[in-house]
Amino acid sequence: MTPIQFKVENYLANSFIIVEGKKNANNFYIIRSGKVRVMKENPVAGEDPFTIFGPGDFFGVVSCMSGHARIETAIALENVSLISVDREMFGVLIQKNPAVAMKIIRFFSRKLREFDQAITHLTFKNRVEEDPSHLFNIGEYYMKKRVFNYAVYAFQKFLKHCPKNENTDTAIQRLKTLKAPLSVPEPQSTGNMNRAYRDNTMIFCEFEPGNELFIIQSGKVKITKIVNEEVLLAVLKQGDIFGEMALLDNKPRSASAITFGDVEVLAINKSNFENMVQAQPQLATRLIQILSERIWIAYRQLENLMIRDHIGRIYDTLLIQIEKQKIKMAPKTTHKFDIGTKELINMVGLPPEKGDIMMVQLLEDKNIRLDEGKLFCSDIEELEKSALFFRKKSAMERKREINKNKNI
Ligand code: CMP
Numbered sequence: 001m002t003p004i005q006f007k008v009e010n011y012l013a014n015s016f017i018i019v020e021g022k023k024n025a026n027n028f029y030i031i032r033s034g035k036v037r038v039m040k041e042n043p044v045a046g047e048d049p050f051t052i053f054g055p056g057d058f059f060g061v062v063s064c065m066s067g068h069a070r071i072e073t074a075i076a077l078e079n080v081s082l083i084s085v086d087r088e089m090f091g092v093l094i095q096k097n098p099a100v101a102m103k104i105i106r107f108f109s110r111k112l113r114e115f116d117q118a119i120t121h122l123t124f125k126n127r128v129e130e131d132p133s134h135l136f137n138i139g140e141y142y143m144k145k146r147v148f149n150y151a152v153y154a155f156q157k158f159l160k161h162c163p164k165n166e167n168t169d170t171a172i173q174r175l176k177t178l179k180a181p182l183s184v185p186e187p188q189s190t191g192n193m194n195r196a197y198r199d200n201t202m203i204f205c206e207f208e209p210g211n212e213l214f215i216i217q218s219g220k221v222k223i224t225k226i227v228n229e230e231v232l233l234a235v236l237k238q239g240d241i242f243g244e245m246a247l248l249d250n251k252p253r254s255a256s257a258i259t260f261g262d263v264e265v266l267a268i269n270k271s272n273f274e275n276m277v278q279a280q281p282q283l284a285t286r287l288i289q290i291l292s293e294r295i296w297i298a299y300r301q302l303e304n305l306m307i308r309d310h311i312g313r314i315y316d317t318l319l320i321q322i323e324k325q326k327i328k329m330a331p332k333t334t335h336k337f338d339i340g341t342k343e344l345i346n347m348v349g350l351p352p353e354k355g356d357i358m359m360v361q362l363l364e365d366k367n368i369r370l371d372e373g374k375l376f377c378s379d380i381e382e383l384e385k386s387a388l389f390f391r392k393k394s395a396m397e398r399k400r401e402i403n404k405n406k407n408i
Pocket of ligand 1: 256
């Protein structure tokens with residue numbers, strides 16, 4: 001077998017290696033020698049705005065594996081030598097070096113948690129808790145909503161993980177009222193690592209410690225989170241993977257997983273996981289693709305939240321819908337959205353009165369109109385320009401303010 005050669009690229013100090021916003025990114029880089037500065041136009045709160053990477057580190061993976069535009073700019077700080085990995089070569093790389101896959105998966109999982117926390121903070125001004133004692137609050141939430149099977153699950157898990165807590169007696173009381181056992185029945189096993197769940201069942205609950213990830217074999221799974229109210233984060237289907245974050249970060253579950261119809265999953269624990277990454281590179285590739293897509297969406301959401309003008313956020317929200325579907329930007333390309341003005345106002349999170357005024361303003365744009373109640377754009381490239389204008393404007397305003405504060 002001939003050894004696979006990866007491309008080596010050398011860059012002089014101060015040269016740009018990748019540029020944020022550039023489309024059709026089909027490769028990523030692993031640093032062989034030298035230092036690279038990686039930055040974003042809209043640094044995420046809590047993230048180091050000028051991360052410096054060195055030998056063994058990687059960058060450009062999210063855009064390469066998700067097929068979206070670059071979300072970061074990388075500049076050589078000194079003369080650097082890089083390994084360039086094309087998307088199609090990823091499986092080969094993992095087979096040769098499974099440790100790289102594990103490093104990327106761990107790093108991405110951490111990033112995703114950081115981004116999720118920043119989104120929750122910016123959207124709901126809530127602090128993100130990471131303590132199993134909050135299982136009690138989830139139980140109380142579902143109790144109030146009269147979704148008793150979820151409440152039972154949350155209280156049972158609360159008692160398991162917090163047997164001596166100020167709310168323990170209340171949780172026991174609630175379970176007795178609901179005529180439910182105090183402990184959780186073990187999941188039904190259908191063989192090796194296969195599990196079957198009936199419709200409308202909690203596979204796991206937000207805040208629960210977890211040491212397994214799941215691959216959906218059949219059926220659908222909802223990922224939800226309580227942020228004041230229950231928020232639906234995603235509906236996952238056959239082949240999708242979930243539950244990797246708690247497994248990799250040793251932190252409680254960041255969201256709940258609930259079946260939508262009968263579901264079969266493959267449950268993989270930590271030691272099986274590392275073996276599987278080695279034995280089945282396609283699993284690691286799929287997981288990195290999924291994480292890349294989620295990180296891309298989370299970053300775009302954050303970028304959107306940082307736009308100060310409401311109309312700018314509206315344009316950018318429409319652009320995100322187009323980008324998610326990976327529609328190619330070309331002049332005079334039309335697009336019919338599957339949402340109307342109400343859904344758009346909701347997505348942007350504007351109160352209805354404010355939203356109505358903004359919709360009047362949006363529809364004054366000759367490029368946007370309503371077609372049978374759905375929004376219609378007659379030139380998506382023009383829409384992209386409008387969104388970019390507002391993104392840049394907000395970034396400039398923020399920079400100006402930072403500089404002003406520095407000078408005070
Ligand atoms: P974990 O934190 O272990 O448990 C909840 C899981 O939901 C999490 O791992 C991810 O697999 C998944 N998850 C979290 N946030 C999202 C999201 N925004 N979109 C899709 N899946 C998510």
